Amino acid sequence: MNVITLAEASAGTAELVGGKAAGLGELIKLGERVPEGFCLTTAAHDRGVIPEAEVAAAYRALGGGPVAVRSSATAEDLPYASFAGQQDTFLGVTGADALQDAIAKCWSSLHTERAVAYREANDIDGRTVRMAVVVQRMVEAKVAGVLFTANPLTGCRTETVVDAAPGLGTAVVDGTAPADHYVLDGTRYDDRGCLTPAQLAELHRAGERIQAHFGTPQDVEWAIDSDGTLWLLQSRPITTLFPLPPPTDRPQPRIYLEFGHVQGMLRPVTPMGMSALRVILAGMLGSFGIKAEIVDIGGRLYGDLTDLVRDPATRKRLVKLMAVDFGPRAQAVVAHLLTDPRFAPVPTVRSRPAGGLGPALRTAPRAIAGIVAALARPEAARVRLFEEIDQLRQRAAAEPAGLRTAAERLDFVEAQDPSTRYDRIVWPVVAGILTAALPAELLKGIASQAEIHAVLGGMPHNVTIEMDLALWRLAERAGAHRDLLCTTPPEELAARYRAGTLPEIGLAAFLDTYGHRAAAEVDLGVPRWAEDPTPVFASIANYLRVTDPEQAPDRRFARAAAEAEVALAALVRRVRRRRPVRGRLAGFLLRRARVLAGLREAGKFAGLYPLRENRRQLLLVGAELADGxxxxxxxxxxxxxxxxxxxxxxxxxxxxxxxxxxxxxxxxxLRRRHVPVAVLSDGTDVEAALAPATAAATDALRGVGAAPGTATGPARVVHDPATARIEPGEILVAPTTDPGWTPLFLTAGGLVTETGAPMAHGPTVAREYGIPAVICVPGATDTIRTGQVITVDGAAGTVTVDRGR
Structure with missing residues (x-):
């Protein structure tokens, strides 16, 4: 079947007619007004020869005259890939010969460089894609444009967006001419621009019908002719929207805050990992008397903060609370929400679970005792903490002995208690966080944030730092195999290691201690380094490229520690002269921070041991199910x-x-670049909806300084640390970082991230190595290109791109 009418096309024939024709056929079945036309099917494309007689007959049946000729590939207008503008369209084609030529060009456009690159970016196998071609009678448009049944900029599902301009709609689609922009909520229609209120209302109603039919927000092309008749030219899913929060019967609207970036993770979590994380996080918050419903949105962890925002008691403290772990972007979002009348305080709202302050009150005595003990005897607290971690490691390895069946293994995994008390671990960690955070408040107006960050550099007793330095020492010992390790792809080295055909470099001992770690390691669905050491080999190769002894990570860390001690002494002397009481208290806290703040990573490190064992048991169950x-x-x-x-x-x-x-x-x-900091129940990305900040007078990108100092060097934009190559002195630019990324820090000259908080993993480790860091730079990985020379100023919180190089 080479040629069919558009009325014969439907979603069920997409493999024959392609995405565009299938969408048009559905519109016709819905009763919408669509220009008459036909489709040259993928069967003709498979044969590779245009059936000229059939095409000519179909063209005559349309009455001849000008037609629009558009691609309709099988990988086009998909729910996750629109292919907008990737393949060719020809308008005003007149005559059978010109039509045959336009069809041939549409076929050829399947293989253009841009179309191939788009398919590769969306993980679509080009060998499976076939091309149909849509031919439609041209509409002599008086005005035309596009309609989005959800706001594509903010994600709001209750708004319809229309862009319109006089004449053909190509100027709007291509962005080559100014368009009138309308945001419709169904309550009123503006009497301005090239569309009348009646036309806007008609478009709005059409959008509602089309979305209801397809069941998902649509991107619709349309035209209105000189008689005022509305014609629909195309409908396809809007592919860029972040998924909606799950439905709930709780009062609307609701606000959800993204939790993953606290752990340096914006990638999606596997379903098994998500179910585990939701239980763990709810248990942790519950132990402090906080109830926040944890939901899965797009594979990411979000917490429902609606009740906290509406609670008169908690809303006053929320903005400050965001600063500790969630960072300035979350602070800005929460501050905005507190001014939104939809989230005005409601006296009856209470965010605490049944029992009120019960859990918090039960926790308080242990918390106070643990924190005071850590402050009084920090070294003893540190020793007890690591003893507890070692015992936890041994218990995690020993407990599952005797499990035989898949059902028993699932029972074991499900029985893990996320609220198990590890007081020897938790409270010294909390004490360390407090000693690092409180001085900034005490010394406000007396010492700068950069000065305090300098004091917190080169912090000892950090398990992630110790891991990175252990890997550095391994690389030093492997120097004899430099050529092999630097020139062989990391994936191949990992395969050879597993096969036992690599020279001995001490990797087994490293993995015995740190093999339970990985990037995105809080997701138990992610392979550990012991299973796939590819990222470890990539880091070893990076380290072996360091030739300047002064840039050796152990020396850099030692310098940062020495400079921190000098900075601490100088800061305390100066502050005590100006504010004796504050100076003494700040000095006490900062000295304690030098012993305790490095323990911050220990709690997560300890929790990875049971997580590793759970993963092992689940994989054994999976193997049995695969065999069956x-x-x-x-x-x-x-x-x-x-x-x-x-x-x-x-x-x-x-x-x-x-x-x-x-x-x-x-x-x-995994391919999604932007993950909203906060979303509303109607899909609105709160940050995107905020008024844009006034552009800076310079080329500097603004963020938050998180580690002091300045560095200039070529940028290296990295989205996946597994095989990343970082040359010594390059500036690492990433969406976010977690401990699995930190081996890259040992060769980086600086750090730039799009999210984070000053006390999160990435900035903390950057300070310890003495490399400048700027976090919360919106769109950094899109704005900055690999190879561009940039300057990172960790004190000013700016990143400057050298446009001349």
Whole structure:
């Protein structure tokens, strides 16, 4: 079947007619007004020869005259990839010969450089894509444009956006001419620009009908002719929207704050990892008397803060609370929400769970005792903490002995208690966080943030720093194998290591201590370094490229520690002269911080041991299910929840189709560059909806200084640390970082991230190495290109791009 009418096309024939024609066929079935036309199907493309007689006959049936000729590939107008502008469109084509030529050009556009690159970026196999072509009678448009049934800039699902301009709609689509911009909420229609209120109302109603039919927000092209008739030219999903929060029957609207970036992770979490994290996080918050519903939005952890924002008691403290871990972007969002009348205080709202302050009151005596003990005897507290971590490691390895069946292994994983008390670990860590955070308040107006950050550099007893330095020492010992380790791809080195064909460099000992770590390690669905040491080999190669002895990470860390001690002494002397009481108290806290603040990473490090064992048990279950044909491979189990895994084990349910669907969604979300700091229940990205900040007079990008100092060097934009190559002195530019990224810091000259908080993992480790860091630079990985020379000023919180180089 080479040629069919558009009325014969539908979603069920997408493989034959392509995405665009399928969408037009659905509009026709819905009763919408669509220009008459036909489709040259993918069957003709498969043969590679234009059926000239059939095309000519279909063209005559349209009455001849000018037509629009547009691509309609099978990988086009997809829910996750629009292919907007990637393949060709030809307007005003007249005559059979010109039509044949336009069709040939549409076919050829499937293989243009831009189309190939777009498919690769969206993980679409070009070998599977075929091209149909849509031919439609031209509409002599008086005005035309595009309609979005959700706001594509803010994500708000209750707003319809229309862009319109006189004449053909190509100027609007291509962005080559100014357009009138309308944001519609259905309450009123502006009497301005090239559209009348009646036309806007008609477009709004059409958008509602189309979205209801397709079940998802749509991007619609339209035209209005000289008779005032509305024609619909295309409808496809809006592919850029962040997913909506899950439905709830609680009072609307609701506000959800993203929690993942606190752990330096913006990538999606696997379904199994998400179910574990939600329980763990809820247990942690509950122990402090805080109830925040944890939800999955786009595979990311979000907390429902609505009740906290509306509670007269808690809302006053929220902005300050955001500064500790969530950072300035979250602070700005919360400050804005406090002015929003929809989130005005409601006296009856209470954010605490049943029992009121019970959990917090029960925790308070232990907290006070633990913190006071750590402050009084910090060295003893540190020793006890690491003893507890070692015991936890041993328990995690020993407890599962004797598990035999898949059901027993699932019972073991499900029985893990996230609220288990580790007082010897928790309260020294909290004491360290407090001693590092409180001096900034005490010394406000007396000492700068950069001075305090300098005092917090080169901090000892940080398990992540110790891990990085251990890897550096391993690289030093592996110098004899420099050529092999620097010239062989990390993936190949990892495969050879697993096969036992690599020279001995001491990696087994390193992995015995740190193999339970990884980037995005809080997700138990992510392979650990012991399973896949590819990132470790990438870091070793980076280290072996360091040739300047003064840039050796151990020397840099030692310098940062020495400079911190000097800065501490000078700061205390100066402050005590000006404010004796504050000076003494700040000095006490900062000295304690030098012993305790480095312990911040210890709590998470300890929690990774049981997480590793849970992962091991789940993979054993997955292997059994794969052997039985209920999963395709062992690690597919990470794309199920515990109940779904039980259904596969106990009831024999084949979960392969469900896993394939979730893996595809996961891969798509991995490609998402922007994750909202906060979203409303209607999908609004709160930060995007805020008025844009006034542009700076210079080329400097503004963020928050998180580690003092300045550095100039070529930028290296990294989205995945697994195989990243960082040359000594390059500035690492990343969306965010967690401990799995920190081996890259040892060769970097500076750090720039899009999210974070001054006390989060990345900035903390940057301070310890003495490299400047600027965080919360919106769009840094898009604005800055690898190779551009940039200057990072950690005191001013700016990143300057040298446009001349």
């Amino acid at each position: 044909g209920r999963l395709a491979q062992a690690d597919d189990i990470m794309f199920l929840t515990i109940p779904e895994a039980r259904a596969a084990v106990s009831d024999g349910i084949d979960q392969r189709a469900l896993v394939a669907q979730r893996r595809a969604t996961y891969r798509r979300e």
